[in-house]
Amino acid sequence: MNKNIVIFALIVVSLLCNKEVYAYSTNVHERITEKVIDQNKTNLNNYLTAIGLFNGVDEELKSGNDKKIVKDWIKYGSKKEDYNWDWNNNPLFSHFYNPITNDSGVGLWPSAYAWANASNNDWSWIKARDYFYQGLTSNTKTQREEALAKAFRGIGHIIHLVEDVSVPAHTRADLHVPLLDSEPYESYTNNKISQLQYTSVPFQYWNISNSTAAPRQFWDVDSYIGTPYSGDYIGLAEYTNENYFSKNTIFSNFPYPDWSSIVEYNDIDINGKERIYLKKLGYAEGGYSESINHLAVGMWFYKYIPSSLISLKKSSLKLDDKCHEDYQQKLIPRAVGYSAGLLDYFFRGTLEITAPDAYVSYVYSITD
Numbered sequence: 006m007n008k009n010i011v012i013f014a015l016i017v018v019s020l021l022c023n024k025e026v027y028a029y030s031t032n033v034h035e036r037i038t039e040k041v042i043d044q045n046k047t048n049l050n051n052y053l054t055a056i057g058l059f060n061g062v063d064e065e066l067k068s069g070n071d072k073k074i075v076k077d078w079i080k081y082g083s084k085k086e087d088y089n090w091d092w093n094n095n096p097l098f099s100h101f102y103n104p105i106t107n108d109s110g111v112g113l114w115p116s117a118y119a120w121a122n123a124s125n126n127d128w129s130w131i132k133a134r135d136y137f138y139q140g141l142t143s144n145t146k147t148q149r150e151e152a153l154a155k156a157f158r159g160i161g162h163i164i165h166l167v168e169d170v171s172v173p174a175h176t177r178a179d180l181h182v183p184l185l186d187s188e189p190y191e192s193y194t195n196n197k198i199s200q201l202q203y204t205s206v207p208f209q210y211w212n213i214s215n216s217t218a219a220p221r222q223f224w225d226v227d228s229y230i231g232t233p234y235s236g237d238y239i240g241l242a243e244y245t246n247e248n249y250f251s252k253n254t255i256f257s258n259f260p261y262p263d264w265s266s267i268v269e270y271n272d273i274d275i276n277g278k279e280r281i282y283l284k285k286l287g288y289a290e291g292g293y294s295e296s297i298n299h300l301a302v303g304m305w306f307y308k309y310i311p312s313s314l315i316s317l318k319k320s321s322l323k324l325d326d327k328c329h330e331d332y333q334q335k336l337i338p339r340a341v342g343y344s345a346g347l348l349d350y351f352f353r354g355t356l357e358i359t360a361p362d363a364y365v366s367y368v369y370s371i372t373d
Contacts, residue, residue: 030195031084038083040203041344068154082161104243110178117166118224130219133159170242171340174251193329205342241343248295256319299327
């Protein structure tokens with residue numbers, strides 16, 4: 006069957022079944038984004054106070070008939086990106102990023118990074134920057150509030166696209182359609198939302214030129230291109246792709262993790278049964294190669310497969326909740342840290358404060 010027909014059919018079915026398409030569920034996205042703001046609150050409040058939002062992230066802004074505080078506008082954007090459907094942005098495909106091929110890897114739609122900068126994206130990086138500028142320079146308080154609310158919402162949309170590449174399936178071209186083909190890691194994080202590890206692993210951005218585009222470094226710095234990486238920096242999509250499996254890419258389609266980096270051992274699964282698990286060792290090069298205790302688990306018959314039949318052993322593996330727990334303990338903190346870095350970068354400008362005549366609580370001049 007023609008591939009385009011299959012893709013079209015998947016889109017139609019998904020639209021009919023559920024307009025929300027997600028990597029992490031919208032609840033998980035909101036929670037991660039909340040932690041991003043909380044852990045960046047002091048710097049963010051200092052910046053917002055300098056531009057006249059004296060309540061910082063708790064400042065209320067009105068857009069149309071909606072009123073939300075700054076923090077909730079950002080969270081709202083991180084949630085609404087999964088409902089941002091049109092023929093240009095299809096979250097079935099455009100929330101993916103394969104760091105080896107530098108595209109989504111799953112269709113004709115843009116990658117998560119490309120969509121963050123797309124000219125036809127109403128919530129792109131440059132649109133958020135434009136809204137922010139309007140929020141500082143517009144003539145009336147109503148116009149400024151409207152624009153600032155849109156700017157903060159826009160940042161939430163972009164943060165969402167960073168968070169998505171901490172999901173292995175979204176960096177390993179592992180397409181899945183809600184209600185038809187669930188992604189177990191995503192389901193696990195949604196079910197365990199209050200128990201996830203949200204402590205940030207910071208990402209220090211560097212060497213970013215003064216550009217109107219969202220910095221690619223948060224997704225991909227071209228450090229990992231299919232060989233182990235041991236340098237100082239790595240994009241979030243690279244880190245995720247190199248170190249973790251998705252349901253349909255266990256020792257397939259991608260060079261790493263590879264068989265030489267694992268050891269087998271017995272452990273008890275969440276149902277109290279003894280299983281053979283694979284532990285991933287960090288490569289000798291070190292760097293960003295993670296050691297993961299529960300990388301994958303053998304099916305019940307795995308222990309009967311001779312060691313010489315490596316291909317059969319590889320095809321007899323799956324991911325269970327012990328694997329997902331290990332994954333989230335390392336992936337969620339990076340989703341928080343990289344997103345916090347992006348938020349910090351957005352508000353990196355140096356302000357020249359000049360109050361409009363009629364409103365002393367707003368400023369309108371900014372030097373980037």
